[in-house]
Amino acid sequence: MNHWATGTAGPWHWEAGLAPYAVRSDASAGRKHPEPDHPYRSPFQRDRDRIVHSAAFRRLAYKTQVFTGSLGDYHRTRLTHTLEVAGTARTLARALRLNEDLVEALALVHDLGHPPFGHAGEAALDECLANCGGFEHNRQALRIVEILEERYPGFPGLNLTREVLEGQAYRADKGPTRPSPALEIQVVEAADSVSYDTHDVDDALQLGLVRLEELAELPVWREAANYVRKRWHALDAAQLRRATVHRLVDWQMSDLLQEARQRIAREQIDSVAAVRRCGPIVVPSTAMAEQKRQLEQFLQQRVYRNPRVMTVRRRAQEQLREMFCALIHRPDQMPERFRHLADCEGLPRAVGDYLAGMTDRFARRQYAAVCRGGAKYPSRP
Numbered sequence: 001m002n003h004w005a006t007g008t009a010g011p012w013h014w015e016a017g018l019a020p021y022a023v024r025s026d027a028s029a030g031r032k033h034p035e036p037d038h039p040y041r042s043p044f045q046r047d048r049d050r051i052v053h054s055a056a057f058r059r060l061a062y063k064t065q066v067f068t069g070s071l072g073d074y075h076r077t078r079l080t081h082t083l084e085v086a087g088t089a090r091t092l093a094r095a096l097r098l099n100e101d102l103v104e105a106l107a108l109v110h111d112l113g114h115p116p117f118g119h120a121g122e123a124a125l126d127e128c129l130a131n132c133g134g135f136e137h138n139r140q141a142l143r144i145v146e147i148l149e150e151r152y153p154g155f156p157g158l159n160l161t162r163e164v165l166e167g168q169a170y171r172a173d174k175g176p177t178r179p180s181p182a183l184e185i186q187v188v189e190a191a192d193s194v195s196y197d198t199h200d201v202d203d204a205l206q207l208g209l210v211r212l213e214e215l216a217e218l219p220v221w222r223e224a225a226n227y228v229r230k231r232w233h234a235l236d237a238a239q240l241r242r243a244t245v246h247r248l249v250d251w252q253m254s255d256l257l258q259e260a261r262q263r264i265a266r267e268q269i270d271s272v273a274a275v276r277r278c279g280p281i282v283v284p285s286t287a288m289a290e291q292k293r294q295l296e297q298f299l300q301q302r303v304y305r306n307p308r309v310m311t312v313r314r315r316a317q318e319q320l321r322e323m324f325c326a327l328i329h330r331p332d333q334m335p336e337r338f339r340h341l342a343d344c345e346g347l348p349r350a351v352g353d354y355l356a357g358m359t360d361r362f363a364r365r366q367y368a369a370v371c372r373g374g375a376k377y378p379s380r381p
């Protein structure tokens with residue numbers, strides 16, 4: 001029986017313990033296409049389930065995070081990165097008594113719009129679509145959940161709550177004047193940053209793109225590694241790497257929580273409205289922000305621009321560009337739904353959506369079929 005009907009505790013009784021500045025399900029602004037409440041799942045739990053059951057989410061398993069499959073099988077994919085962000089974000093949310101269901105939905109959707117081949121693929125598509133609005137993965141995630149997913153008979157997309165859409169729109173809006181978002185959104189932003197910084201280091205070490213001695217140049221790594229060495233003696237290189245990465249995650253999380261709690265107390269944050277009026281709350285301390293800046297600079301110079309990574313990246317971009325040109329000239333090689341989409345939104349956008357939805361391996365297969373098997377097309381549409 002529905003709890004609403006009995007007049008007893010509401011269906012989302014577990015939200016009673018949330019902090020006054022957490023987003024509550026009963027205060028949700030609802031969905032674009034109105035739907036009745038579910039009897040025992042909160043609106044944000046439904047959003048989470050819809051995201052997990054989407055085709056775009058399943059494809060994340062075969063999409064590059066930073067390192068493509070040709071470099072090995074150890075490293076994160078876009079799916080495992082997403083799951084790590086969701087776990088990290090939920091830990092922060094629970095410690096701050098925020099709405100974990102909303103945080104989980106926001107985390108699971110946050111990278112849904114990534115094309116194949118990671119940021120290299122994104123840059124190539126942005127170039128191909130330069131004359132019609134460009135391509136950006138956060139905006140693409142919104143297109144997926146609002147238009148492109150076809151799962152429900154009553155509406156296009158996933159019809160997610162306005163709170164989840166707001167979180168994704170916040171990520172897409174890079175403007176300096178964007179207002180502070182709900183803490184649930186801030187938590188996911190922070191968790192994403194903790195995850196990619198530390199896990200890219202872990203992957204790069206395991207793949208042999210950098211050595212432990214190089215990382216020892218960084219104060220943040222040295223301090224974390226010294227902490228580990230004091231606790232455990234005689235670790236081999238692999239044990240040291242793993243334990244130092246764990247320490248880096250733990251250290252950043254503790255710093256975020258301490259900083260957020262101080263800001264919440266200092267600014268007397270007691271409602272969602274107060275969060276929106278305040279500056280950023282879930283951010284690293286000044287000292288940790290500097291450590292992260294150095295770490296990110298190191299990753300930029302030594303890892304993301306590593307010759308092995310750059311070679312794979314250039315090849316992937318060439319393939320996407322060539323496929324884009326080929327499909328502009330031969331849209332009949334796309335599935336029917338993308339040809340229909342071209343009628344409403346123009347051919348370049350439809351080709352961009354088709355390519356962006358591909359996994360890395362599907363893109364490679366299609367490249368072979370579309371470009372190598374057929375006629376030659378000019379490199380630009």
Ligand code: MG
Pocket residue numbers: 081085110111192196
């Ligand atoms: Mg991410």
